[in-house]
Amino acid sequence: MNQPVTGAQPARLHDRYPDLGRGPLPVAPYIDPAYWELEKAHVFKKTWLHVGRVEEIPTAGDYFVKDLAACDASIIVVRTRSGAVKAFHNVCSHRLNKVVYEPCGKVRKFFCKFHGWAYDLDGRLTGVPDEAAFEADFDKETHGLTPVSCDVWQGFVFINMDPAPALSLADFMAPMFGGLEGYPFHMFTACYGWSTVVNCNWKMVLDAFQETYHVGYVHGRSIADALEKTDTGSPHPIDGLCGDFHRRLSIAGNPKSVYGNPKAATTGASAAAEALAGSNRPIATAALRLAQGGTKLSFDEVRLPDGLNWTRHPNWAFDINCVFPEFYLSTRPNYFQAYNFRPISHDKTLFEARVYYPEMKTAGGRFYQEYMKVALRDVLLEDLSTLEHTQAAAATGAKDHMVLQDFEIMVRHGAVVVDRLIRAGLEADRARA
Amino acid sequence: MTPSPAVLPAAFADLAPFTAWALPTETARNRRRLASDMGEIRAFAEAMLPRLDAIAAHLDGFDLDALPKPEADLFAMMLSVAEIAPAIESYDQPAVCDGYDSARFPAVESHRLRPAF
Numbered sequence A: 001m002n003q004p005v006t007g008a009q010p011a012r013l014h015d016r017y018p019d020l021g022r023g024p025l026p027v028a029p030y031i032d033p034a035y036w037e038l039e040k041a042h043v044f045k046k047t048w049l050h051v052g053r054v055e056e057i058p059t060a061g062d063y064f065v066k067d068l069a070a071c072d073a074s075i076i077v078v079r080t081r082s083g084a085v086k087a088f089h090n091v092c093s094h095r096l097n098k099v100v101y102e103p104c105g106k107v108r109k110f111f112c113k114f115h116g117w118a119y120d121l122d123g124r125l126t127g128v129p130d131e132a133a134f135e136a137d138f139d140k141e142t143h144g145l146t147p148v149s150c151d152v153w154q155g156f157v158f159i160n161m162d163p164a165p166a167l168s169l170a171d172f173m174a175p176m177f178g179g180l181e182g183y184p185f186h187m188f189t190a191c192y193g194w195s196t197v198v199n200c201n202w203k204m205v206l207d208a209f210q211e212t213y214h215v216g217y218v219h220g221r222s223i224a225d226a227l228e229k230t231d232t233g234s235p236h237p238i239d240g241l242c243g244d245f246h247r248r249l250s251i252a253g254n255p256k257s258v259y260g261n262p263k264a265a266t267t268g269a270s271a272a273a274e275a276l277a278g279s280n281r282p283i284a285t286a287a288l289r290l291a292q293g294g295t296k297l298s299f300d301e302v303r304l305p306d307g308l309n310w311t312r313h314p315n316w317a318f319d320i321n322c323v324f325p326e327f328y329l330s331t332r333p334n335y336f337q338a339y340n341f342r343p344i345s346h347d348k349t350l351f352e353a354r355v356y357y358p359e360m361k362t363a364g365g366r367f368y369q370e371y372m373k374v375a376l377r378d379v380l381l382e383d384l385s386t387l388e389h390t391q392a393a394a395a396t397g398a399k400d401h402m403v404l405q406d407f408e409i410m411v412r413h414g415a416v417v418v419d420r421l422i423r424a425g426l427e428a429d430r431a432r433a
Numbered sequence B: 001m002t003p004s005p006a007v008l009p010a011a012f013a014d015l016a017p018f019t020a021w022a023l024p025t026e027t028a029r030n031r032r033r034l035a036s037d038m039g040e041i042r043a044f045a046e047a048m049l050p051r052l053d054a055i056a057a058h059l060d061g062f063d064l065d066a067l068p069k070p071e072a073d074l075f076a077m078m079l080s081v082a083e084i085a086p087a088i089e090s091y092d093q094p095a096v097c098d099g100y101d102s103a104r105f106p107a108v109e110s111h112r113l114r115p116a117f
């Protein structure tokens, strides 16, 4: 089910994945606080969640903290002296203060500000002021920070609230994303980000990013012309893959656009000239012209893995990789985007958007990057524009189902997987009781 | 934002009327875009567009990580041109049409991997 498929394919994605069903999709999971509680218990506290990249904590003592409402947790992720990446609950073993208050930093040890207990980078309790005043059998060894399952895939740090995860991170990722391994994530080290708390269910937010049906409308003024259109005038994805957890979409670009022609930035003048033929965008034209030769890394040395553009489409622009449950990773030849849609409640989501470009060595290269980054930010402002209206409308209860077309199958797949895990979790709870 | 009034490198003194756009952060540049009208935005773009190649060539004579103040201001003005591009090329108004409030979607200026400029 989750292997890349080759050869003749059914014209409709829904024919390829009959198990997902075809009917209208229930609205309740998007508006019901009780469903959100089930998601927390049976999805978010049981699965791998992306929290950041290893480059954010390059050396011993570098740490960041992630507050994960869906897990009722605050997690410290730290680089240890041995170079490992470890995660701990941000909760002191004494009287439960937060061990760190700052969102990121560098420490030699973690010192609790309440009564001064000290923990080393491996979470061991190493210092207790006035230790003799505790009971005689008090043993520091048994009062370290509570560890959280933590592992790294291609430089992305994941945590799992389950102390003994049912699947290792490698086994979780491999069936759908094995072919992405080797993508030069580590070479794209110029990162820009934005964040917002949007009053909308996390699935509703993610769904707005896993279909191209909206592009002609929401992005009609900005990037709609950057995607390849089919004869119906709508930008269909090249292909889509649905797995046990994850899903992927492959997207074709319009080579006659700056945003839809990745070659314009990587292979130089001729692609750039094609991208701009007939352009009425003078600043875009200047940005592409000035970008040539601007990157520190040479794209001749970048080997892209075979799992990218799996259909080998000549006008391929990017792949959307939805890592279950809420991590969106868009991979392009010359940069990638990493978005998290972190649920806060049934109708509130922390949207953390990051884009990772190659570092630039020239002013012209940096200007081009600023052009691309600002364009992306404004496109995201378009994507965000519908969400709170949609949530408010959904919450009226006027409709109890929504209707999907074939290329919105990823919306269906996400909902079906969440529902399957909740059912399995409830089943397991009943069996245990 | 800019502590003292910007003095541009001599070769770019003609751009002096636009030094209010010499803003060092994305947040400040975006705020100025949204506080401007399209007349101001277009006048700035028209003044800058014919000079961009010369500005880039001039700046590449310096270490981009340690630009003297006049060059840093010039660089910031160049990045402001990128900031106003969507207003001119997509929206024909300063803000994203029907867009989410950009003040609610702030740039994370402190990210460890964010380029200094």
Ligand code: FES
Pocket (backbone or CB within 6 Å): A092, A093, A094, A095, A096, A097, A112, A113, A114, A115, A116, A117
């Ligand atoms: S709560 Fe941390 S030292 Fe007391």
Ligand SMILES: [Fe+2]
Pocket (backbone or CB within 6 Å): A208, A209, A214, A215, A218, A219, A383
């Ligand atoms: Fe979109």
